[in-house]
Amino acid sequence: MFTIARRIAFRELRGGLRGFRIFLACLALGVAAIGGAASLNESVKAGIASNAQPLLGGDLQARLSHRTANEEELSAMRRAGSVSYQLQLRSMARSAAEDGGRSLIELKAVDGAYPLYGVTEVEPAMPLADVLAVKDGVPGAAIDPSLLARLKIQIGDQIKIGEGTFQARAVITKEPDRLVAPTMSGPRVLIATTALPATELVQQGSLLQHIYNIRTEGRETADQLRERLTRDFPDAAWRLRGLNQAAQGIESFLDNVTLFLTLVGMTALLTGGIGVANAVSTYLAARMNTIATLKCLGAPARMIFMIYAIQIAALASIGIAIGLVIAAVVPPLALPFLAELLPVGGEIGIYPVALARAAVFGVLTAAVFALWPLAKARDIPPVALFRQALAGGGRPPLRYLVLLAILGAGLAGFAIATAENVKFAAQFVAGAAVALVLFRIAAVGVMRLAASLARGRGGFAAGKPTLRLALANLHRPGSPTTAVVLSLGLGLSVLVAIALLETNLDARITNGMPADAPSMFFIDIQPQQTEDFTSLVEQVPGVRKVTTASMIRGRITKINGVKAEDANIDPDVRWAIRGERGLSQSADPPENARIVDGTWWGPELGDEHLVSMDSVVAKGMGLKLGQTISVDVLGVEITAVIANLRDIRWQSGAMNFTLIFSPNAMAGAPQMYIATVNSDTGSEDRIEQAVMASMPNVTVIQVREALELLRNVLGSLSIAVRITASVALVAGALVLAGAIAAGHSRRIYEAVVLKVLGATRRDVTRAFLFEYGLLGLATGVIAAGVGTIAAWAIVTKIMRLEWTFDGLLTLEVIVACVVVTLLAGFSGTWRALGAKAAPLLRNE
């Protein structure tokens, strides 16, 4: 039976692929989006992997937060090979000239061995050692090019960092171990470690990292070295990083981007799937006579199913193959656009796993979406030949519904199983399923509404036959309504959601944070400076409030006695145990504190150490009042009993600490102070100037500048977001075009019949205008609604920001949807207007 089925199948395909352009395009687009995103990710990761040594700065890296390595540790490292020491901290640089500028910088002090791998390139070209050397009593610095403008200096001018003076001798054009582009953090300044003490920036408790990079020289592998260091110095409290962790900081960023791209790819595939279903139904509806004839000639239903399944499978293979070819060339095409954001270029190549995964997605999607129309075609009765019946309606037999459920579950399962972030993928699949159901319901609603409006006599459309025809075409069986609402609606709602998200983020940046949010942050204030700092800043006009708090660096080690690594912690609050965080101590509750459980400690503290904790984090860690939490501060473990829980609104932008200890707990721990200042807009520069003049060690962060930095990052990302969202939209438009093309001959026929009955070209135009206009309007309204709800949920529930509704944007989307639908409709229908009546009316 299979051989016969195959023979008949291919005989029918000889007619060519013309009717399948949309089918092919839909599948190809989805496969290309998913495969392209994954290939891009792998190519970037491969790029990072092959540059791992320069990126890490060695074969193994040891990081210490509070101290330098001692002699014993150093010689243990040196036994494996060369060691390079560097120190990173955030600080301020300012021009030595009176009227010069200031800027937040990422200061990096390096020793003579730096870099162990790769080269630091500077402009004007010279060896790094010459740049950093002391000349005429002044040490040199290599600076990020952006600092020239910010500090209003030229190469050769002097700059001040902390208490030290440097000559800006060259700009950095390439820093081998720089992970993040300067647009995404602060501008870099490179100096020699020997010049660092003069800055007086290194103090007990400063936020800085001592980094030792080791290049192994054959005596030991990096793994062996790591093992030896861990074994010989169990209490060193250093963090060791190997080559596979070279890009740790940005890998999760990359994964998030990939995840996002994949999700949009899946949306495209889903939308394309609807196009597939539509194309298959249209094709099979046109084959109705053939199918009925085949049945009359004795072909069993199974044979019919097989014939068309073979055809669809053959065509799907072509579509998927086209998609894979496109996916394979995505990395070389897309990488130049990402260059700004990535530390290294991607590795151009073919990534079979990524492509195979996309192919599986394509196969499953084609199967899921073609099955229903195929199963229905199987049951076309032979009498269809004799009775002119409308296609559509009916439900395939149960067996096929079960198969459909299995395939659908397979598709969802595969999407979830192969995702890097399973939870997110599961949420997407659930969301997509809900969205499909919602859009389906909306489509049915639109059709019902059209049906009730179309009702002839005395109804809304009475006396307007063109309007009635349009309404009838929206709800007749086999109408494009469902397909268009589902696909274009889906793509469009993604676009609406993204646009509204951006609008909201933009609004937060330009309109500023909530009114009571601080405008400036100050860090690295030494304890003895706090009082002077407060009185100094309070004198600057425009300052409304100065808040200071002590900050101690510490790491959560135990949760109610259980080691943090072994504790059962909700992934949402896992960040709290990762690395060091700022802790605080205070006798009094912070001004903005909202204590939701327990009470603040009084002035009389016994021996017991108490702590006040963020209620959300406590919940995520399963902690209750009276239980304990332990932190490591400079190697000393401090355990405190939870005295109260605070509800922290991080989005307010005000200074907040997850953990605030009672003063007795932190007695003796080295601390720095940080401060927030609320001030009138425009006074920031004055405040900064005042502080810098007398406390050069203090680092200033203007909230506005930080937000601008964030916007830069978002700006680069939003291009990618827009590209991918438009892919989903293109898929929707394809489905629209397909759905409209499918009705082409029907429309020409209707136009002719209307003309016979005395309709002018205007009447016919009006009928089409109504049909497409109403379809576009319904789709646009539904998409705008769904997209707005999605964006609102993300902004208010996930980002926990204030919501701004952009009505104009929503209106634009609706109008655009109507226009696009009208254009698509008329581009396929224009000919129908001038169609010659006679040929269509002759007897067959």
Added chain:
Amino acid sequence: MSVMSRFSADPAAIQLDGVHLTLEGPAGPVNILKGVDLSVAQGAAVGIVGPSGSGKTTLLMLIAGLERVSRGNVRIAGTDYAKLNEDGLALFRRDHIGIVFQSFHLIPTMTALENVAVPLEFAGRSDAFDRAEAQLRAVGLGHRITHYPGQLSGGEQQRVALARAFAAEPKILLADEPTGNLDGATGHQIIELLFDLHKRSNTTLVLITHDMGLAARCDRTVHIADGLIARDSLSSAAE
């Protein structure tokens, strides 16, 4: 001669003078009509017969204004088609011409009632649906008005088409083998209805048929052969 005298008294319902039609076929131009002169008086019934491919349907299309002559002149109810553009022709059809086809040509997404109401609605008649319903009753389909074409038998569909063609009380009714797709008994019913409506409303009827007996029921029978009128005879049945 009597034909000519009626013409001078009153403009003829249908007046064709030296009508030629040439269409581009796949193998070059095809001369379909090669000089047809025909004059039909208001209220007359004309049967058109002739071999397949002789040009009968083409002639009907010209009379309906659905096709334009290559040469010659078409004047219907005193109106010269050459002076009307496509939309003018559509409006003219709306007001003066009803057509019935062999394969019905109903709009599948509209009920029987809505199909019949369409031309009335185009004419802006406020009583479109009432008239449509009355017309459906007149063809014996009062119980089928909310059915869609797909839910009707062939004979019923043709009766809907007939009701639609008659709904606006056209001066001229054109029918192209209206029973070609129907069995004998059903066809007979349709023909009875057709002649009945024709008689009652003094409509000019042009009926294309293969059935000589049917043609003989008309006042006149026009024989077409190879794009020309071969014979034009008064029927014996006519008074």
